[in-house]
Amino acid sequence: MREQRCEPPSATLRTRRPRARPARGRAALALLLTAVLAAALAACSGGSGGRHRVAATQPAKKPNIIFVLTDDLSWNLIAHMPQVQKMQRDGLTFDKFFMADSLCCTSRATIFTGRYPHNTKVRTNFPPLGGYKVFQQNGGEQNSFGPALQNAGYRTAFLGKYMNGYLPGDKQGGPRPFVPPGWSEWYVAGNGYPEYDYNLNENGRLINYGHRPQDYLTDVLADKGTDFVQRAGGSAKPFFMEISTFAPHGPFVSAPRYADKFTGLKAPRSPAFNEKDVRDKPSWLRKHPKLGKRAIARIDEGFRDRVRMVQSVDDMIGRIRGELATLGIDRDTYVVFGSDNGFHMGEHRLAGGKMTAFDVDIHVPYIVTGPGVGAGRHVGAFAQNTDLAPTFLGLAGLPAPAGADGRSLVPFLRGETPGGWRQAALIEHVKPAPSRDDPDLQDSAPGAPTTYNAIRTNDALYVEYADGEREYYDLARDPNELDNAAKRLPEERRRQLSEQLNALVRCSGESCASAGRAQ
Structure with missing residues (x-):
């Protein structure tokens, strides 16, 4: 509802100067003006005598929220996404946003509930230690932000990728494919990684999409997301929409219109790329030989394909933000863009994948635009995916x-800084059992690190592996995490980091706030 402006009636009456009247006539006119003014003021204040109420006197409509969650999108792809860069210019960037586990299902369980993996009990992508069934059995759906927003009057929609192990045709004992609680509209796929030849559960109806150009999944989600905004944007009811893309997760299939773009692009060559000396690294990584020419060529090809994939994501963001502006609700809508985890391609001799505690896997983009968000701002405080549901x-x-x-x-x-904010991020990871069905199977065997817990502070990364090995990187002098100085770490410093790490690993609820601060 647009705000109705109430002008004092005298401002209108003054536009025509009345002719002189006798005293009795002036008195009558004064009484008339007083009555008109009183009636107008009553209308503007929402009194019973007015036909219209000013928007300011009604309960303020809650803001709309759009959350675009990508899959495996790393910081080095943002340079190729002009619409995301525009979001940075228009809004706020969290410069230190870290995932509590660089793995799809565990990250998403944390996003939905605001709980660390050790509290969601979702530790891998598949049972018995993770996946959709474990998330569901532990009350994840009831504890997610969806039902809470819906109960608060929001029209909610979820599109794209939900949780590993969710199948769009599951009936869950009912007559139609199952729609989890909390969602007014539901357009979700299971295996959408190839971007073609998939099924969507569309509000309880199973719809098959084939291999036509218009079936490209990211574009289908863009169409459905724009349609939802058009339908929901004109309502007095606020809306929340999450679009969760499978892009740019492997197998790296781009839309046809971008298949021939970026032909000369190569993966970034940071100092960590094809690391020269890994003798100081833990045993799982120390076994990796240097990447050869063919492996590097495959990495470059994969990086080009990832850049091609995110063009469709970027197009989607541009379309949705454009639609918000066309409808005149962009100033009433928050748009949040981010990723479930990062992705390494060549760093530390690792061909392609995630799951490590290195920044390339755990440090991800998160950008917000919306009402009251200053343009071009950056926040340097530690944020995590535990913070999204709150x-x-x-x-x-x-x-x-x-x-x-x-x-x-x-x-x-x-523009405020809350008191007692965390000074460290927790990263915890359970090594999943190998499975051919796992879409996150590492590209280079053995590829994945052993089970570990880690703490990331402003100036250090400290990792404790379940097998007793340790890593420590002084990020002030070694930002590329090349020199594992765990064996040279002073005992007092090691004890301090280990105690804080263990406190975080055991924390739950409010105790996590104090555990995240330096002791």
Whole structure:
């Protein structure tokens, strides 16, 4: 509802100067003007005598929220996404946003609930230690932000990738394919990684998409997302929409219109690329030989394909933000862009994958635009995916989810810094059992690190592996994490980091805030 402006009636009456009248006539006119003014003021204040109410006197409509979650999108792809760069210019970038586990299903379980993996109990992509079934059995769907927003009056929509192990045809004992609680509209795929030849559960109806250019999944999600915005944008009811793309996850299939683009592009060559000496690294990584020419060529080809894939994601963001502006609701809508984890391609001799505690895997882009968010701002405080559910609910004026380990980022969006904010990020990871069905199977065997817990501070990365090995990187002098100085770490410093790490690994709810601060 647009705000109705109420001008004092005298401002209108003055536009025509009345002729002189007798005193009795002037008195009558004064009484008339007084009555008109009183009636107008009553209307403007929402009194019973007015036909219209000013928007300011009605309960303010809660903001709309759009969350674009990508899959395996690393920071080095942002340079090739002009619409995301525009979001950075228009809004706020979290410069230190870290994932609690660089793995799809565990990350998403944390995003939905605001809880660390050790509290969601989702530790891998498949049972018995993870996957959709474990998430569901542990109450993840009921504890996610979806039902809370829906109960608060939001029209909610979920599009794209949900959780590893979710099949769009699952009936869950009912007559139609299952739609989880909390979602007014549901357009979700299971195996959408190839971007073609998939099924979508569309509000309980199973729809098959083939291999035509218009079936490209990211574009289908863009169409459905834009359609939802058009339908929901004119309603008095606020809306929340999450579009969760499979892009740029492997097998790296781009839309046909971008298949021949970026032909000369190569993967970034940071100092960590094809690391010269890994003798100081833990045993799982120490076994890797240097990458040869063919391996590097495959990495370059894969990076080009990833850049091609994210062009469709970028197009989608441009379309949705453009539609918000056309409808005149862009100033009432927060748009959040981010990724479930990073992705290494050549760093530390690793061909392609994630799951490590290195920054390339855990440090991801998160950018926000919307009402009250200053243009071109950056936040240097530590943020994690534990904070997303509390933030979405906070934007809706709701408290954080019960048992959430994270905190709302809303104060940062308003230019404030909350007191007692964390000074470290927790990263925890359980090595999954190898499976041919795992879409996150590493490209280079053995590829994946052993089980570990890690803590990332402003100036250090400290990792404790389940087999007793340790890593420590002094990020002030070694930002590329080349020199594992664990054996040279002073005992007092090691004890301090280990104690803080263990406190984080055991924390739950409010105790996580104090555990994240230096002791």
